Amino acid sequence: MKYHLAGVEITYTGEQLRSNFAYKQFGVIGDSIVAFCGPCDVGMEWMVDIEDLRAGKAIYSESMLHFIVEHHDTDLEKNVLRQIVLADLVKDALNEHIGKTVVRRSHTDIYDGEFKLSVSVATVTPVSSLIHFGINISSSNTPVPTRGLGDYNVKPVDFAERIMQKYCREIEDAYRTRCKVKWVR
Amino acid sequence: MKYHLAGVEITYTGEQLRSNFAYKQFGVIGDSIVAFCGPCDVGMEWMVDIEDLRAGKAIYSESMLHFIVEHHDTDLEKNVLRQIVLADLVKDALNEHIGKTVVRRSHTDIYDGEFKLSVSVATVTPVSSLIHFGINISSSNTPVPTRGLGDYNVKPVDFAERIMQKYCREIEDAYRTRCKVKWVR
Amino acid sequence: MKYHLAGVEITYTGEQLRSNFAYKQFGVIGDSIVAFCGPCDVGMEWMVDIEDLRAGKAIYSESMLHFIVEHHDTDLEKNVLRQIVLADLVKDALNEHIGKTVVRRSHTDIYDGEFKLSVSVATVTPVSSLIHFGINISSSNTPVPTRGLGDYNVKPVDFAERIMQKYCREIEDAYRTRCKVKWVR
């Protein structure tokens, strides 16, 4: 499990949610979590969540911290579980930074009261499974009421680094955990 | 996904971590989470975590709230992810009850500072995957320094009910989530 | 397992055999069987069975009862077994209605003597597996000699309802069956 933080801004348009994105873009081979900052602007043809598509909901943010996770297996159920774990790591890290519990997780998204902090989707390709998890940096001009990292004085780059380390650690621990148990009857 | 709360005390000895335990014991067929209160006393021959076995660590508690989760697939990696999600639900529910963040999750266990609140293991049988997650009710006479539900004035039965509802909800949401996405290239 | 009967006619062109069709078209999330009446007119570019493609066989019927089944796993072998089970349910329900054994199943299709009653195909997408099973309502103007529901005075809508209930029941029973057995050595 590798991680990589992009040095430049990238607009997330949905096209990044493609197999081997981390390898093609950053030269990172294998299971990975990569992060970059930039706007979020996903057109209808790139939407992955059919519920959003049916609702005609725009996905837009002036500035977000984006994570793209890729695992080289194709079990979507497993990948949604990873998406929950990632959302939880983000929530806990935010609360820890803020010093009290203001952010809660509701399934695969995180909220501060009624304010939404994230957009997130998990899916598969024929060779891998992918997660996009985006957290607002700015909360201005979003289609729904939001909060962003800026509202909590969280520095995106440091935060990205911390989250990626935690996620890699969690996945590596999970591997270790499953390799040291006996099966039962 | 069904849940069931046992009306009587059961000592968790490790023998309960068997395929179809919920069906054999409570008549619950299919994926399930069941809970019961009782001591925890796992002998060497019933230990599932080989690390504990190698360390010769006793697993003992006078009184615990026990959860047994069974899913009818045999992917241990997926099951460890579920174990993390369950540990996280327990941690968040506890902090919510207490009203501030005193409990943290470290991989598949939960702690209050140096005090351990839980024992937990995930494994598989040839027909299903199983999780045991036990939370101390009493923190007296445990082999390592612990805290228990009693130390936070949490009522085990209500707490069990809430956790089981949350877990079932999370798993059902995960099913819904994976059935409403498009695959990508 | 959900089922849904469309209130309007839809021409089956092959484009309906797409992942999440039931959700996109009818708002039905999760494993499902949906039914609609309408012509069948599948162009070469939408044909799924390569044997038909190689033979250049047109798939055409003036009026058919169509079932689209989707399960959110991607095991084609399993899906062909489900296709056989569905074909069998249809055959038995028809014979039961007619009151004697006139329809027989040959692998995944059903016949009355030399007359073909059905077209059927099972395949996968990267997120799910799909079955199309179409039964002639009218037997006029088909490329091969056929029989249709009309020839047996079977009302398509009632028949669709019955088949969908039977299929859901069978799949739910299969889940129950596999959750109540012990594994063996």
Added chain:
Amino acid sequence: MKYHLAGVEITYTGEQLRSNFAYKQFGVIGDSIVAFCGPCDVGMEWMVDIEDLRAGKAIYSESMLHFIVEHHDTDLEKNVLRQIVLADLVKDALNEHIGKTVVRRSHTDIYDGEFKLSVSVATVTPVSSLIHFGINISSSNTPVPTRGLGDYNVKPVDFAERIMQKYCREIEDAYRTRCKVKWVR
């Protein structure tokens, strides 16, 4: 897919439902269906269906035709689908022999009115999946009201041969079917 008819009587005690039974007993390697005639007498410790175990139901018949099917994969859901297909082939072959529809299938068992003709279970081992399907030859002295092949003047050996051929044919057709389709979006 191979089939084999045993030349001698064997009492089915449940011990036969073991991985590689066909190889160990008859030298048949690979996926197979084997048949033998003999009593059925399954003790509590060999029962596989926990529902029967919980009910304390004896499984006994003076004389049965037994099929043991083994496939070298471990997907229990798939195996229950095969069990349904096998039950259906038996039902149709019986009705065809009798010349009218007297036998019906209810999930994985077959009946003539209230009379039960079969016992059946599908399960897995860590290397394969197994089906036992037994049809009464004699209907005397069974714990529940039954019918047997003798009541319909069906010769067990010929019938076994026909069923095994049909099952092998169905599985081979299913392989062919899944190897000649295009995937869809």
Added chain:
Amino acid sequence: MKYHLAGVEITYTGEQLRSNFAYKQFGVIGDSIVAFCGPCDVGMEWMVDIEDLRAGKAIYSESMLHFIVEHHDTDLEKNVLRQIVLADLVKDALNEHIGKTVVRRSHTDIYDGEFKLSVSVATVTPVSSLIHFGINISSSNTPVPTRGLGDYNVKPVDFAERIMQKYCREIEDAYRTRCKVKWVR
């Protein structure tokens, strides 16, 4: 496992690496290895190995012996193991023909000293897994220093036949091998 040797020259452009190629092109249904002779000229849009794509490496040979292998499962890890086995069979058959060890395998390609003899890639489709393994017949005008079958006086057609037989035999032996072992604790 079937094999087929094409009677005519075909230029390998990358378009041949498609699901059901052997069925569509040669009428061969099921798991197969097929062979043909012809140039190799793979344009950027048909390249499967992203490392080559990133390096902008042309894949070109005037004359090659091509193998296309298809197995109807979608496990890429398993398919890379098959690719290694195939590369090994080719290497050993060449050395055997030459009468001494001049060809060595480095992961999925084969070499004579610094000279490359092969191009090879393994991938998946949503219904199957595919291998392309090409061995130079001529070593003239290749983008990197190469050797070809011609340099060792190996007749492509006979060699193709021998390799395909060996590969089919190996896969059939592997099936037999896995069907005659006991599982262990």
Added chain:
Amino acid sequence: MKYHLAGVEITYTGEQLRSNFAYKQFGVIGDSIVAFCGPCDVGMEWMVDIEDLRAGKAIYSESMLHFIVEHHDTDLEKNVLRQIVLADLVKDALNEHIGKTVVRRSHTDIYDGEFKLSVSVATVTPVSSLIHFGINISSSNTPVPTRGLGDYNVKPVDFAERIMQKYCREIEDAYRTRCKVKWVR
């Protein structure tokens, strides 16, 4: 993928072919190949290959170099492919040491003419897959005509080290290979 060479002699009795052997014996967690020297003496109750069991063939050698490989997945077909790859690495390394091609591989075993050098078996547990591959050090007193490492002046410890490095490298390359390809249609 880790490797470990035991510092002491261990008699291979078949009991070593157990899940998590490397962890329990040597503290090595995760996918691994471990090696040790010692006699081979497998009693009937520990035999894994049913063909040997049926033939009543003793498995005995005074002194062997043993490899135990464990991967934490349970696909026996994949594991037999790994067994072939390992046998091939051993054969090539031996021929390379000897300086000419005297050893050949026949499926999962290696031979020098009529003399057998190896015993080998691949199987699964409910949590992992295992390979035992043993090469004679001494060729004295074996039940069939054999050759051993001693006959070729190969030092077991150095050879073990080389093979384990090569196997780890191959598996790591295979992971890299599958993470850098595009899927195809």
